[in-house]
Structure formats: structure tokens, C-alpha cells
Amino acid sequence: MSDDPPSKRIALPTRAALRAAARRLISATLQASNRLRLPGPSVLPVAGAVVGLYSGLAAGIFSNLIHLVRGLTAGMAELTHQLRPVAQLKSLWEALSSANWHVEYAIIAVPLAFGTLGLSRIIEPGGPRDEVKRRLRLLALLVLGAMSLYYPLVALAAINTMFQHPRGLPGTLETMPWWLMLLAPALGGYAVGHLLRNRPETHGHGVPEVVRAVKRGGEELPAERGLLKLVASAITIGSGGSAGREGPIVYGGASFASTVGRTLGFSRKELSILMACGAGAGISASFNAPIAGAVFAMEIILREFELRVFSPIILASVAGTLVSQGVLGHEPILPRLDYQLMSGWEVLLYVLLGLLCGLLAFAFVRMLHGVEHFFAGRSKGRLSPWLGERPLPMRAALGGLCAGLLIFLNPAVWGSGIDFLPMASVGKLSLLFLATACILKLVATAITIGSGGSGGTFFPAALIGMMAGGAFGTLAHMLFPVSTAPSGAYAIVGMGGTVAALTRGPLTGMMMVYELSADHTIILPLMVTCSIASALCHYLTERKTPKVQTDADLLSSTQVRALMIEATPVPANLHLEPLMEQLLAAESGTLPVLDAEGRVYGIVQVEQMREVWKDQALHDMLVASDLARKMPVLSPTSDLTHALHMLDHEDMDALPVAEAPGSSTCGLITRAAIRRLLYAHHARLHARGEPVVAPTETTLVG
Numbered sequence: 001m002s003d004d005p006p007s008k009r010i011a012l013p014t015r016a017a018l019r020a021a022a023r024r025l026i027s028a029t030l031q032a033s034n035r036l037r038l039p040g041p042s043v044l045p046v047a048g049a050v051v052g053l054y055s056g057l058a059a060g061i062f063s064n065l066i067h068l069v070r071g072l073t074a075g076m077a078e079l080t081h082q083l084r085p086v087a088q089l090k091s092l093w094e095a096l097s098s099a100n101w102h103v104e105y106a107i108i109a110v111p112l113a114f115g116t117l118g119l120s121r122i123i124e125p126g127g128p129r130d131e132v133k134r135r136l137r138l139l140a141l142l143v144l145g146a147m148s149l150y151y152p153l154v155a156l157a158a159i160n161t162m163f164q165h166p167r168g169l170p171g172t173l174e175t176m177p178w179w180l181m182l183l184a185p186a187l188g189g190y191a192v193g194h195l196l197r198n199r200p201e202t203h204g205h206g207v208p209e210v211v212r213a214v215k216r217g218g219e220e221l222p223a224e225r226g227l228l229k230l231v232a233s234a235i236t237i238g239s240g241g242s243a244g245r246e247g248p249i250v251y252g253g254a255s256f257a258s259t260v261g262r263t264l265g266f267s268r269k270e271l272s273i274l275m276a277c278g279a280g281a282g283i284s285a286s287f288n289a290p291i292a293g294a295v296f297a298m299e300i301i302l303r304e305f306e307l308r309v310f311s312p313i314i315l316a317s318v319a320g321t322l323v324s325q326g327v328l329g330h331e332p333i334l335p336r337l338d339y340q341l342m343s344g345w346e347v348l349l350y351v352l353l354g355l356l357c358g359l360l361a362f363a364f365v366r367m368l369h370g371v372e373h374f375f376a377g378r379s380k381g382r383l384s385p386w387l388g389e390r391p392l393p394m395r396a397a398l399g400g401l402c403a404g405l406l407i408f409l410n411p412a413v414w415g416s417g418i419d420f421l422p423m424a425s426v427g428k429l430s431l432l433f434l435a436t437a438c439i440l441k442l443v444a445t446a447i448t449i450g451s452g453g454s455g456g457t458f459f460p461a462a463l464i465g466m467m468a469g470g471a472f473g474t475l476a477h478m479l480f481p482v483s484t485a486p487s488g489a490y491a492i493v494g495m496g497g498t499v500a501a502l503t504r505g506p507l508t509g510m511m512m513v514y515e516l517s518a519d520h521t522i523i524l525p526l527m528v529t530c531s532i533a534s535a536l537c538h539y540l541t542e543r544k545t546p547k548v549q550t551d552a553d554l555l556s557s558t559q560v561r562a563l564m565i566e567a568t569p570v571p572a573n574l575h576l577e578p579l580m581e582q583l584l585a586a587e588s589g590t591l592p593v594l595d596a597e598g599r600v601y602g603i604v605q606v607e608q609m610r611e612v613w614k615d616q617a618l619h620d621m622l623v624a625s626d627l628a629r630k631m632p633v634l635s636p637t638s639d640l641t642h643a644l645h646m647l648d649h650e651d652m653d654a655l656p657v658a659e660a661p662g663s664s665t666c667g668l669i670t671r672a673a674i675r676r677l678l679y680a681h682h683a684r685l686h687a688r689g690e691p692v693v694a695p696t697e698t699t700l701v702g
Contacts, residue, residue, distance in 0.1 A: 041270070041308070043135055043139075043264060043266075044266070044270055044273060044274065044311075044312045045311045045312045045315050046139060046315075047139065047260060047261065047264060047266075047274055047277075047312070048273075048274060048277040048311070048312030048313060048315050048316040049312075049315040049316060049318075049319045050139060050142045050143060050146070050260070050319075051253065051256060051257045051260060051274060051277050051278045051281065051316055052277060052278075052281035052284075052315065052316030052317060052318065052319030052320040052323075053142075053143070053146040053319045053320070053323055054142075054146060054253070054256050054278075055249070055252070055253035055256070055278050055281035055282045055284075055285055055316070055319075055320040055323075056281065056284075056285040056319065056320040056321065056322065056323025056324040056327070057146060057149050057150065057153060057323055057327070058226075058230065058249060058252045058253060058256070058282065058285075059249050059282060059285035059286050059320070059323075059324045059327070059328065060153050060157060060285075060323070060324060060327030060328055061153065061230070062230050062233070062234060062245060062248065062249060062252075063157075063245070063327075063328055064153070064156055064157060064160060065230070065231065065234035065238070066234050066237050066238045066245065066415070067160050067238070068160075068234075068238065069188075069234055069235055069237075069238025069239055070172070070238040070239075070415070072238075073180070073184045073188075073238060073239050073240065095158045095159060095161055096155060096158050096159075098158070099154050099155065099157070099158035100154065100325060100326040100327075100329060100330070101151065101154060101326070102322075102326045105147065105150065105322075105326070106147055106151075109143050109144075109146075109147050110144065110147060112143070113140040113141075113143040113144045113147075114140070114144075116136050116137075116139065116140035116143075117136075117137060117140045117141075119136060120132075120133045120136035120137045120140070121133075123136075131265065135264055135265075138260075138263060138264060139264075142260070146323075150323060150326065150327070153327050154326055154327055157327050157328065157329075169411070169414060169415065169417075169418075169419040169420075170411060170419060170420075173407075173411050173414060178408075181240070181404060181407055181408070181414075182401070182404040182405065182407075182408070183401075183404065184239045184240045184400075184404065185239055185240040185241045185400035185401065185403045185404040185407070185448070186397045186398070186400040186401040186404060187239060187397070187400070188235050188236055188238070188239025188240065188241055188400055188453075189236070189239075189241060189393075189396035189397045189398075189399055189400030189401075189448070189451065189452065189453050190393045190394075190396060190397035190400070191235050191239075191393075192232045192235050192236050192241075192396055192452070192453055192454050193391070193392040193393030193394070193395065193396035193397065193452050194392075194393045195228070195231070195232050195235070196228070196232055196392065196452070196454065197391065197392045197393060199225070199228065202225055202228055202229050202232070202454075203452070203454075205247045205449065205455075205456050205457050206229065206246075206247025206248050206249075206250050206251035206456045207247050207250050207251070207279070207300070207301075207456065207458070209221070209251060210250055210251055210254040210275065210279050210301060211300070211301060213254070213258070213275065214254075214272045214275055214276060214301055214302060215551075217268040217269075217271075217272065217644075217648055218258065218261070218266075218268045218269070218270075218271025218272045218274075218275060220258055220262065221251070221254055221255035221258040221259075221275070222255060222258070222259065223255050223256050223258070223259040225255055226248075226251050226252035226253075226254070226255030226256060227252065227255075229248045229251050229252060229454060230248050230249070230252050232248075232454035233245065233247075233248035233454040233455045233456070235454075236448065236453045236454045236455045237415045237416055237455055238415070239400070240400070240403065240404065240407060240414045240415060241399075241400055241403055241415070241448040241453045241455065242403050242406075242413050242414070242415070242417075242441060242444035242445040242447075242448045242460060243415075243416070243445060243448050243449055243453060243454070243455020243456060243457075243460065244416055244445075244455055244456035244457055244458045244459030244460050244461075244462075245286060245416055245455070245456065245459060246282065246283060246286050246287075246456050246458040246459055247455065247456020247457065247458055248454070248455065248456060249282035249283070249285065249286050250278075250279040250282045250283060250456070251279075252278075252282065253277075253278030253279055253280075253281055253282035253320075254275040254276075254278045254279045254282075254301075255278075256278055257271075257274040257275045257277055257278030257279075258271065258274075258275055258278075260274065261274040261275070267651040268648055268651065269648060269651075272302065273302065273308075273309050273312055273313070274312065275301070276297040276298070276301040276302045276309070276313060277297065277312050277313050277315075277316035278316065279296070279297055279301045280293040280294050280296050280297025280298075280301065280313050280316060280317050280320075281293060281316040281317050281319065281320030281321075282320065283296045283297075283458075283512075284316075284317040284318075284320045284321045284324075285320040285321060285323065285324035285328075286324070286459075287333065287512060287515070287516065288321060288324065288325065288328075288330075288332065288333065288515075288516075289321075289511070289512055289515035289516060290314075290317040290318055290320075290321040290515075291317075291511050291514075291515055292508060292511040292512035292514075292515050293317040293320065293321070294313050294314050294316075294317040295505075295507050295508050295511045296503075296505065296508045296512075297313045297316075297317070298310075298313060299505045299507050299508055300503055300504075300505045300508060332516065332518070333418065333421060333422070333516055334421060334422055334425050334492065334516045334517055335422055335425060335426060336517075336518050336519070337425065337426070337488060337489075337492070337517060337519055338519055338521065339485050339486070339488065339489035339492065339517075339519060339521065339522050340485065340489075340519075340521035340522070341485070341521070341524060341525060342482075342483050342484055342485050343483045345483055346483060346484055346485065346525075347524075347525070347528060349472075349476050349484065349490075350490075350493060350525040350528045350529045351528060351529075351532060352472075353469060353472055353490060353493060353494055353497060353529050354497050354528060354529040354530070354531070354532030354533045354536070355532060355533070355536060356468060356472060356494075356497075357465055357468065357469070357494055357497030357498045357500075357501050357529060357533035358497075358501045358532065358533040358534070358535070358536030358537045358540070359536070359537075359540075360438070360442070360464060360465065360468055360498055360501070361461065361465075361498050361501030361502040361533065361537045362501070362536070362537045362540040362541060363442065364442050364445075364446070364457070364461060364464065364502060365502070365537075365541065367442065367443065367446040368445075368446045368449065368450055368457065369450075370446075370450075371446045371447055371449075371450030371451065372449075372450040374387065374450070375387050375388070375395050375399065375450055375451045375452065376388050377389065392452045393452075395451050395452045396451050396452035396453050398451060399447045399448055399450065399451025399452060399453055400448065400451070400453065402444070402447045402451075403444045403447055403448050406440045406443065406444045407444075409436060409440055410433065410436045410437045410440045410441075412433075412437040412440070412441055412463065412467070413437075413440050413441055413444040416459045416460070416463070417437075417441060417459075417460070417463045418459070418463075420437065420463065420467075421462070421463065421466055421495075424466045424467060424470045424488070424491045425466070425488045425491055425492050425517075426488050427470070427473075427474075427486050427487045427488040427491075429467075429470060431471055431474045431475070434467045434468075434470040434471040434474065434491075435467070435471045437463070437467040438464050438467035438468045438471060441460055441463055441464050441467065442460075442464050445457060445460040445464075457502065458499065458502075458503075461498050461499050461502045462495045462498065462499050462512075463495075464498055465494040465495040465496070465497055465498025465499060466491045466492070466494055466495040466498075467491070467494075468494050468498065469490040469491040469492070469493055469494015469495060469497070470487050470488070470490060470491035470494070471487075472490050472494065473485070473486065473487030473488070473489060473490025473491060473494075474487040474490075476490065489522065489525070492513055492516075492517050492522060493513070493522065493525045493526055493529045494529070495513055496509040496510055496512060496513035496514075496526050496529065496530050497509060497526075497529035497530050497532075497533040498533065499512060499513075500529075500530035500531075500533050500534040501530075501533035501534050501536065501537035502537065503534075504534050504537065504538050504541075505534065506530040506531050506533075506534045509526075509530040509533075509534070510523070510526045510527060510530045513526055514526060551678055551681070552641070554640075554677070554678070554681055555639065555640040555641045555644060555674070556639050556640070556641045557639070558639060558640045558677070559636065559637055559638065559639060559640075560634055560635070560636050560637070560638045560639070560640065560643050560657055560669050561636035561637065563640070563669060563670075563673040563674065563677060564636060564657050564667040564668065564669055565587055565588060565667050565668045565669070565670065565673065566666070566667040567586060567587075567588075567590075567591055567592055567666065567667045567668050568591075568666070569591065569592040569593060569594050569600060569656075569666050570582060570591050570592070570593055570594070570604070570624050571594050571624065572593060572594055572595055572596055572601070572623065572624055572625035572628075573623050573624070573625070574623055574624040575620065575622070575623055576609075576613075576620075576622045576623070576627075579591075579604070579609075579623075579624050579627075580606075580609055580613065583604070583605070583606040583609065584606065586606075588654055588668060588670050588672070589605060589606040589607070590603050590604070590605045590606070590653075590654045590668055590670070591603065591604055591668075592656040592658070592666055592667070592668065593624050593625065593628035595625070596625075599658075600633050600656050600658040600666060601625070601628055601630060602628045602629050602630040602631040602656065603628065603629060603631055603652075603654060603655070603656050603668070604624055604627050604628045604629070605629075605654070608627050608629075609627070631650060631652070631655055631656055632646055632650070632655065633655075633656050633657070633658050634646065634655055634656070634657045634658075634669060635657070635658075635659070636657055636659060640669075640674055640677075643655065643669050643674070644671075644674060647669075647671050647674075652671075653670060653671045653672065654668050654669065654670045654671070655668065655669055656668060657669050
């Protein structure tokens with residue numbers, strides 16, 4: 001008989017029951033974790049948010065690189081002005097204490113990432129679970145990597161505020177020697193030319209390359225290429241070259257997204273959406289405008305507004321904006337103003353402003369292409385062929401020298417010109433300054449980028465539009481002082497109108513300016529100007545564009561029969577060893593498979609044989625029908641547009657082709673064959689000096 005008291009005898013079974021219940025709970029949790037599935041569509045929103053984090057970090061790094069290059073360019077003249085009396089100089093402690101640290105980001109993200117890493121470790125390996133473990137581990141490590149970069153970058157940005165001129169870029173230029181102002185853009189162009197001379201794939205404005213990659217089903221954009229473009233653009237802008245920073249950020253965000261998406265094993269459609277996430281988050285981070293960034297990704301990059309793309313793109317834009325606000329600050333680009341329509345008659349003036357913005361954007365496009373052709377040696381005369389024979393560093397240096405000369409006429413030509421936007425929006429610039437800044441910025445940007453410099457055209461277009469709108473508004477207010485708003489209202493609307501015209505994206509122009517101005521009363525003039533400007537520029541571009549056969553035209557006019565690889569189908573009962581022999585001998589490593597009734601059922605690929613071939617016992621058991629994957633069968637008369645759509649839908653690289661039952665025509669259409677057709681088409685266009693992609697097929701901004 002036990003001597004334990006009754007309370008202890010009761011407690012022992014209770015503890016044993018609790019331990020047993022805990023074991024059952026842990027076992028059930030482990031079993032549930034092993035049933036976890038992470039298909040691409042379910043991971044896409046999380047991956048979009050992670051890509052947005054890195055796009056925001058890229059925007060912060062890029063901005064600090066530009067300030068670093070500008071500081072090195074200004075040299076001792078700038079440094080002597082920065083070293084002001086100690087009483088006026090912010091202390092290091094004050095700069096760091098006023099930074100936007102956002103400790104809550106780490107409190108939320110770090111435990112979540114480590115919890116995800118722990119979950120990836122307890123999931124048993126084998127089969128589809130390996131893919132789940134890999135995706136969980138990669139996403140967790142990316143979040144931890146973002147946190148490890150965020151706080152040092154915040155500290156660096158805070159320290160940089162100690163060395164900024166109190167009057168911004170205008171004050172910096174006032175203290176810079178004239179010879180340095182002239183030579184700095186040329187030296188920057190020479191350095192960029194050397195950096196990119198053996199990397200022709202990094203040339204361009206940024207956004208068109210992303211659009212083309214998305215249009216081609218998530219074509220690969222290596223992350224190192226995006227990093228190189230950021231460095232080259234920082235040198236161009238920081239040394240005084242007239243270019244924008246949004247194009248490189250868009251390209252960098254999309255290239256990082258491309259690398260992440262391929263590592264996660266996404267399909268081509270999911271890759272395209274993720275690349276749009278990186279591009280949209282780049283715009284959101286640069287302008288501190290998450291709605292405009294999301295609209296940009298859907299309207300310009302993806303060209304679709306389907307429900308499945310909303311959550312990843314919006315999460316990416318929010319994440320990018322949160323990170324950039326911490327690194328770059330919450331300070332808006334434009335001051336908060338309260339402009340509105342003064343009368344119904346004023347709508348007519350905004351219609352005229354829309355026409356002006358459309359013409360300016362069209363002139364910008366034409367001049368940019370003209371300068372590119374001139375420096376590439378494709379224009380008439382003696383100078384253009386001579387320039388075409390010169391190396392890229394020399395051409396870019398000459399373009400930078402031309403931009404340096406224009407800076408003497410108007411300081412808004414220097415860099416991105418962002419410091420002059422607030423001044424124009426409140427009407428502090430004279431009519432002469434506004435008009436000359438509009439024209440010279442257009443010319444300088446075309447020369448800087450067309451000669452070989454690196455950077456985008458998105459922000460220069462915004463500055464050109466704001467200066468044009470401000471000049472237009474100044475004249476309008478002089479003629480009709482009572483019934484018109486101040487010139488700043490026309491400057492803000494002109495900014496949106498020119499961006500909308502250049503991108504042929506009226507929603508992007510409207511939402512960007514709407515967010516920057518934080519004034520809902522400006523939306524009516526914006527809608528009028530943006531829609532008219534984008535429609536006019538699109539019409540003029542269509543009218544002037546040479547009628548070349550685009551990729552879409554070629555695909556829709558070519559039948560599958562033209563590229564079909566004839567292949568003898570294998571019967572359903574063919575055993576594994578003879579099937580393997582025929583697959584190895586096949587040109588594409590793929591063969592059509594017939595069903596029991598002799599009709600084409602699907603395909604079998606050599607990649608499917610890797611696992612089953614290792615097991616000798618399966619050689620006599622498996623036949624072709626066991627390994628075949630059911631696929632839609634294309635007709636030889638189908639066009640390549642339909643074939644490519646089906647390849648994307650099935651996420652395959654080959655599809656069977658067959659005539660009506662009983663016909664001897666049978667074969668395969670492969671993605672590689674379609675790609676070779678397009679490459680050959682592009683080579684013919686290059687040989688004739690024609691554009692590979694029509695301006696109306698892709699945006700020209702960057």
C-alpha cells in the first residue's frame with residue numbers, strides 16, 4: 001500500500017496525461033507541417049513583399065551613392081562649405097538619434113524569420129517537402145538579410161545629412177569652380193563608358209528592358225547586371241549628367257526579383273508578376289508613392305489589372321515604401337499645397353497644357369532616338385560615322401561635356417534636378433528660368449543618355465513637364481489673373497501630363513502627382529491633362545513609327561507547321577528501355593505518346609526518366625503511358641501566338657502537334673524553336689538598322 005498522500009497520487013496521473021497530450025500535440029504539429037504545401041501562387045505575395053524590401057533598400061543605397069559621387073565631384077570647394085562652425089553643424093549623435101530606425105521592423109521580422117527557419121528544419125525531407133523546405137529557408141534568409149542591411153543603411157543616411165549643403169543642389173553649384181562644373185559630367189561619362197564598354201546588355205534606359213523581359217515570359221535579368229546599372233547611373237547623376245534615377249531602380253528591382261523567382265522555382269507567369277513587383281516597388285520607393293508604384297507595375301510593366309496580380313504588387317509597393325521612408329525619410333518631394341479649379345473655363349487651359357505636354361514628350365522621344373543614332377554612327381554626314389568609330393568612353397565623355405556646357409545656362413540641367421521641383425510648385429521660379437530649364441533639360445538628357453551615359457528618363461520627363469507647366473501657368477495667370485490658379489498648379493499638372501505622355505500611362509501620371517501633392521482638388525485638371533497628353537503622344541508616335549513587323553505580328557502570322565519538328569510518336573505500351581533509347585536519339589529529348597486508341601495523348605521527356613531509370617526493377621514494369629504527361633494537342637495550322645500561350649499555360653517547353661485522327665502528320669512545337677525564330681527576326685532588323693521593338697510596343701521611359 002502506497003504511503004503517498006491522496007493529492008500526490010492524483011497529481012501524478014494528471015502530469016502524465018499532460019505529457020501525453022503535449023506529445024500528441026507535437027506529433028500532430030509535425031504531421032501537419034509535413035503536409036504543408038507551398039505552390040507558386042501562394043508564395044507569390046510573400047515573395048513580392050520580400051522583393052519590395054530589397055527594392056526599397058536599393059533605392060536607399062542608390063541615393064547614398066549619388067550623394068557620395070556628388071560629394072567627391074564637388075571636392076574641396078564643397079568640403080570647405082560643409083565644415084561650418086561647430087555651433088551650426090549637426091553632431092553625429094543628433095543625426096543618429098533623429099534617424100528613422102523603426103525598431104518595430106526587427107521586432108516583427110526577426111522572430112518571424114527564425115520561426116520560419118525552425119519550421120523548415122522540422123519538416124521531414126523527401127519528395128515535394130524538399131521544395132517546401134527550400135522555399136521557406138530562402139524566404140527567411142532573405143528577410144534576415146534585409147534587416148541586416150536596413151539599419152546600417154539608416155545610419156549611413158543619417159551621417160550623410162551632416163554633409164549636405166543647407167541650400168541643396170543650388171548652393172552646391174554656387175560653390176563649385178566653373179571648370180569643375182564643366183568637366184565633372186565629362187569625367188563621369190568617361191568612367192561610365194569604361195564600366196559598361198564590354199556590357200552592351202546594360203545599356204538602355206531601364207524600363208524598356210524590363211518590359212521586354214516581362215513580355216517574353218519572365219526572361220532572365222541577372223541581379224549582377226542590375227547592380228552594375230545602379231553603380232553606373234549613380235556615377236552619371238552624381239557627376240552632373242542629366243538623367244533620372246527611377247529607371248535604374250526599376251531595372252535593379254526587376255533583376256533581383258528575376259533571380260529570386262528562379263531560385264524559388266516559379267513559373268514564367270509568376271516570374272513576370274514578381275518582376276513587376278520589383279519594378280513597382282522601385283517607383284514606390286523613389287517617389288514615396290506606393291499607389292503610383294503599384295499602378296505603374298500593372299499599367300506599364302504587366303499591362304493587366306487582374307485580381308491575381310494585385311496582392312503581390314501592392315505588398316511589394318508597401319514594403320518598398322516603408323523601407324525607403326526609413327532610409328530616405330518621410331519628407332515629401334513636393335510641399336503640401338491646396339490648388340483647385342478657379343472656374344469651369346480653366347479646364348480649357350488644362351486641355352491646352354495637355355497638348356503641350358504631349359508634344360514635349362514626343363519631342364523628347366524623337367530627340368533621344370536621334371541622339372542615340374547620331375552617336376552610334378547611323379546618321380548622315382561626316383561627324384556621326386566618326387563618332388560611331390570612337391570607343392564608348394570617349395562618346396560618353398563628349399556627351400557629358402555637352403551637358404556641362406548646358407549647366408552654365410541653367411542649373412536644373414545638373415543631375416536629376418529634383419531640388420528645383422518644390423521651387424516650381426510654389427511659383428518661386430521666373431518665366432525665363434522655367435522656359436530655359438524645360439528646353440535645356442530635354443536636350444541635355446537626350447545627349448547624356450544617347451551618348452552612352454547611364455540613367456533613366458522618367459524623372460527628367462517629370463522635371464521637363466513641371467517647368468513647361470510652370471511657364472504655361474505663369475503666362476496664363478498674367479493674362480487671366482482672377483480666373484486661373486497660380487503657376488504652381490499648372491507646374492504640378494504639367495509634371496503628371498508629361499510623365500503620362502512619355503509612358504503612355506495616364507493612370508501612372510495621375511496617381512504619381514496625386515500622391516506627391518496630397519491634394520484631391522487637383523485630380524480634375526490632372527485627369528484632363530494626363531489623358532490628352534498620353535493620347536496625343538501615342539498618336540504622334542504611331543504616325544511616325546516605321547511600319548516594321550513586330551514580334552507579335554510575326555507570331556500571329558506564322559503557323560505551327562513552319563517550326564514543327566516531325567517526330568514519330570511512341571505507342572502507349574512501349575517499355576522503358578526502348579523508350580529511353582528513342583528519347584536520347586530525339587532532337588529535343590521529347591516524344592509524343594499515343595493512347596490505347598492510337599491518338600496523341602501527350603508527351604514524355606528525357607528529364608522524367610532520371611528517377612525511374614535508377615531503379616532497375618521498374619524497367620520491365622513501366623511503359624510509355626505510365627510516364628506520359630497529358631497535354632493539349634495543337635493543330636499544324638494554329639498560329640505561334642496560340643502555341644506560345646499554351647506553352648505558358650502548361651508551363652512546358654514543348655507541346656505535341658497532330659492533324660486530324662488518322663493523319664500521318666505528327667510532331668512537336670518547342671519554345672526553343674520559337675525563340676530561334678524571334679532571334680533571327682531581330683538579327684534581320686538589326687542588319688537593316690530598324691528598331692527591334694516598336695516604340696508603341698514598349699515604353700521609352702527609364
